[in-house]
Amino acid sequence: MRAILYTGLLSSLAAATQNAQQQCSKLAKKLDIDNATVWFTEYVSAGTNMSFPDAHPTCTQGAVTVGVDFCRVALYVATSNRSGISMEAWLPSNWTGRFLSTGNGGLNGCLSYSDMAYTVELGFATVGANNGHNGTSGAPFLNNPDVVEDFAYRSVHTNVVIGKQISKAFYSKKHTKSYYLGCSTGGRQGFKSAQSFPEDFDGIVAGAPAFNFNNLTSWSGHFYLLTGAPGSPTYLTPAQWTAVHADIMTQCDGLDGYLDGILEDPQLCHYRPESLICPPGTPANTSTCLTGTQAATVRAVFSDLHGANGAFVYPRMQPGTELLGTPYIYFAGQPFPYTTDWFRYVVYNDPAWDPATLGPADYARADALNPSDIRTWSGDLSRIRARGAKILHWHGLQDQIITSEISPRYYDHVARTMGLPGSTLDEFYRFFRISGTGHCQGGPGASFIGQGRSAVASLDPEQNVLMAVVRWVEQGKAPESILGSAVVNGTVVYQRRHCKYPLRNVYTGKGDPKHPDSWKCV
Numbered sequence: 001m002r003a004i005l006y007t008g009l010l011s012s013l014a015a016a017t018q019n020a021q022q023q024c025s026k027l028a029k030k031l032d033i034d035n036a037t038v039w040f041t042e043y044v045s046a047g048t049n050m051s052f053p054d055a056h057p058t059c060t061q062g063a064v065t066v067g068v069d070f071c072r073v074a075l076y077v078a079t080s081n082r083s084g085i086s087m088e089a090w091l092p093s094n095w096t097g098r099f100l101s102t103g104n105g106g107l108n109g110c111l112s113y114s115d116m117a118y119t120v121e122l123g124f125a126t127v128g129a130n131n132g133h134n135g136t137s138g139a140p141f142l143n144n145p146d147v148v149e150d151f152a153y154r155s156v157h158t159n160v161v162i163g164k165q166i167s168k169a170f171y172s173k174k175h176t177k178s179y180y181l182g183c184s185t186g187g188r189q190g191f192k193s194a195q196s197f198p199e200d201f202d203g204i205v206a207g208a209p210a211f212n213f214n215n216l217t218s219w220s221g222h223f224y225l226l227t228g229a230p231g232s233p234t235y236l237t238p239a240q241w242t243a244v245h246a247d248i249m250t251q252c253d254g255l256d257g258y259l260d261g262i263l264e265d266p267q268l269c270h271y272r273p274e275s276l277i278c279p280p281g282t283p284a285n286t287s288t289c290l291t292g293t294q295a296a297t298v299r300a301v302f303s304d305l306h307g308a309n310g311a312f313v314y315p316r317m318q319p320g321t322e323l324l325g326t327p328y329i330y331f332a333g334q335p336f337p338y339t340t341d342w343f344r345y346v347v348y349n350d351p352a353w354d355p356a357t358l359g360p361a362d363y364a365r366a367d368a369l370n371p372s373d374i375r376t377w378s379g380d381l382s383r384i385r386a387r388g389a390k391i392l393h394w395h396g397l398q399d400q401i402i403t404s405e406i407s408p409r410y411y412d413h414v415a416r417t418m419g420l421p422g423s424t425l426d427e428f429y430r431f432f433r434i435s436g437t438g439h440c441q442g443g444p445g446a447s448f449i450g451q452g453r454s455a456v457a458s459l460d461p462e463q464n465v466l467m468a469v470v471r472w473v474e475q476g477k478a479p480e481s482i483l484g485s486a487v488v489n490g491t492v493v494y495q496r497r498h499c500k501y502p503l504r505n506v507y508t509g510k511g512d513p514k515h516p517d518s519w520k521c522v
Helices: 002-030 113-121 145-171 185-196 213-227 238-256 292-301 337-347 360-369 382-386 406-418 465-475
Strands: 036-044 070-080 083-092 098-102 124-129 177-183 203-207 312-314 390-396 429-434 481-488 491-499 505-507 519-521
Touching: 002 036, 002 070, 002 145, 070 145, 083 113, 083 145, 098 113, 098 145, 113 124, 113 177, 124 145, 145 185, 177 185, 177 465, 185 203, 185 390, 203 465, 213 292, 213 312, 213 337, 213 360, 238 505, 337 360, 390 406, 390 465, 406 429, 429 481, 429 491, 491 505, 491 519
Parallel strands: 098 124, 098 177, 177 203, 203 390, 390 429
Antiparallel strands: 036 070, 070 083, 083 124, 481 491, 505 519
């Protein structure tokens, strides 16, 4: 009898698989999408090791293995007569009724296949797009504002509208809830959707958003002007930045009540680099102290950037990021490539523009240009509030690419613009500062919060930002804190609750500091 039942079960599973395969193969014919060309549909079996040979070489997209069966749809959608997006929809067999869009990073036109794999395994019908161009260079922007418009907002919005059509055609019914997951440029895209297309999502997870994008790009480029090239009097070696980091910890690590090499609130740290100035008679080229000129470089790095007539441009780099940022990001003594590309191919349409000439006039020009309102700084979120959608905003406090000090500025800007206290903002918008976490992931702290496939310690909504926003949208339970995990070689070595802004974390002085209950939000 058991053998008969088992055989029957296998037959049913085989029939279901065959039906899903046929449904996937026929999907292209069912789609009626304006200005679109469906390249292919394919049924992907669970456990398939997927590679992406058609991805642009600069995207460095590694292979991914997905643990569920799904139908993969790839297509091109024209957004104008000289621009368009490449996008994919992944439609899982274990569909929960939820729809999700992923975002992008930097200036890139690379699909976030890792995020797509992460979310499709969780039962989301997932879409991703190339941001209107292929590869990580900004060269496709040259003399083509339509491609810039795709990058600013249109790629994600188009990808969402079309993706929902594809999902409905495949499942023969509409999704129940719609979500967004992105970080960096992806975080900005999430907030751009909230500001301009509030109907697109019921729940948004936006990490380390590239807020005030025009000024961010200027800020990113100004570090080269501060440090100069290697060998310049203003330049610090990696060993000297290591000494600066140790001195920052000496001055500021105890502000949260515990010495662990992590600043729970870098905004409290007002670092004084002059303490590292070399005593008279110190040999040249020392790795443990600074010249007065080098101390001035450090002070400028940790100071707000201002432009012409003292106009505020962007907040300081937060202290504590030095080792994550050396020697390959801002302090390596070379221009930041995204700044160079943006000014060459968008601001000036001049491939010969020299990043060493960047200055206040360029800051002002870039911000005034603001193509397709890429600034993403509107403080009016009333439309997304009115439809009951939720925003979970987070930022790592050791972010070495987008200073975490921009995020509380935006949150406070929303509060002032909408005339709402934090208790009312809490109804639809919450912001969490994640200590010891670098740009979107990594860092020495409890940085695993479910923000991506490689940073999942648990699917419990208390420990996973994506599942936290799902619970908030579908059950009405908002997150009060995010329980992060520090993971070493696959093992959780400690956990810490990250506080909802404006609260900050302090050690109570009692109990094991590796246990989250030994800390409190104040």
